[in-house]
Amino acid sequence: MMEQRLSMVTLAVDDLPATRHFLEAGLGWEPGELPGEDIVFYQAGGSILALYKRDALARELGRPVPAQALGSVTLAWNARSEEEVQFTFQRAVDAGAVVVKRPEKAFWGGYSSYVEIPGGHLLEIAYNPFWPIDKEGNISLSAPETA
Amino acid sequence: MMEQRLSMVTLAVDDLPATRHFLEAGLGWEPGELPGEDIVFYQAGGSILALYKRDALARELGRPVPAQALGSVTLAWNARSEEEVQFTFQRAVDAGAVVVKRPEKAFWGGYSSYVEIPGGHLLEIAYNPFWPIDKEGNISLSAPETA
Numbered sequence: 001m002m003e004q005r006l007s008m009v010t011l012a013v014d015d016l017p018a019t020r021h022f023l024e025a026g027l028g029w030e031p032g033e034l035p036g037e038d039i040v041f042y043q044a045g046g047s048i049l050a051l052y053k054r055d056a057l058a059r060e061l062g063r064p065v066p067a068q069a070l071g072s073v074t075l076a077w078n079a080r081s082e083e084e085v086q087f088t089f090q091r092a093v094d095a096g097a098v099v100v101k102r103p104e105k106a107f108w109g110g111y112s113s114y115v116e117i118p119g120g121h122l123l124e125i126a127y128n129p130f131w132p133i134d135k136e137g138n139i140s141l142s143a144p145e146t147a
Numbered sequence: 148m149m150e151q152r153l154s155m156v157t158l159a160v161d162d163l164p165a166t167r168h169f170l171e172a173g174l175g176w177e178p179g180e181l182p183g184e185d186i187v188f189y190q191a192g193g194s195i196l197a198l199y200k201r202d203a204l205a206r207e208l209g210r211p212v213p214a215q216a217l218g219s220v221t222l223a224w225n226a227r228s229e230e231e232v233q234f235t236f237q238r239a240v241d242a243g244a245v246v247v248k249r250p251e252k253a254f255w256g257g258y259s260s261y262v263e264i265p266g267g268h269l270l271e272i273a274y275n276p277f278w279p280i281d282k283e284g285n286i287s288l289s290a291p292e293t294a
Binding site for chain 1: 153217
């Protein structure tokens, strides 16, 4: 059977140093060992986030890679509290992300914000009180048991 | 500090039942509890994969959500062997995915294939011998220690 998981999410970017700067200097993420000039990997919990220069990815795929259609794929980073959403949202904006939606109560019962990160990809920064996050950072659809 | 992880990847889709059918009937994935008609969540290791109807997402964002620009974001599912790449690639194609690149040795030393899944998103199905996958399915950038 196919194990139900995601191994990696790759964002195509035109200006790799600009997106790296946002993630590393801005958000404090640390890259893995750098395999070359065209790609960078970040350990992201039990998955991997990759940035790949658009032209290099196009060569690998054998077809052009158009610019991201904002919102067609959204990455979400879930915080452990509303306060952490506010803090992380502000940190992202200070680091150069463009505001799409400021932190607010969401209709689904959580607290959510959206930014466009340098490189043109959409990032949701949210808190969902119904989805527990364990100490390793794994998030789960299962609601905690009621006592 | 911002914990270095991804909580969720959301794919905007026009025909939610078609993409669900691919994932569930085709690949055998099981959805979580269904919160409504516009969205479905799948536990994916320590992250979550979501399918969200494009028009509903556009209402939440307050802006239109264009169709995916194929390759601007790629999801990858890493197998534990080349044989598992072949098997899973074929299963995806049999379930309606469009071939972008058949399984082949990749220049970076692994074995890789790409398909476009129903809904217009790019999925890499690959084996990377340098990235260990533990029994829970977590993948790691760290190469195994040499003895």
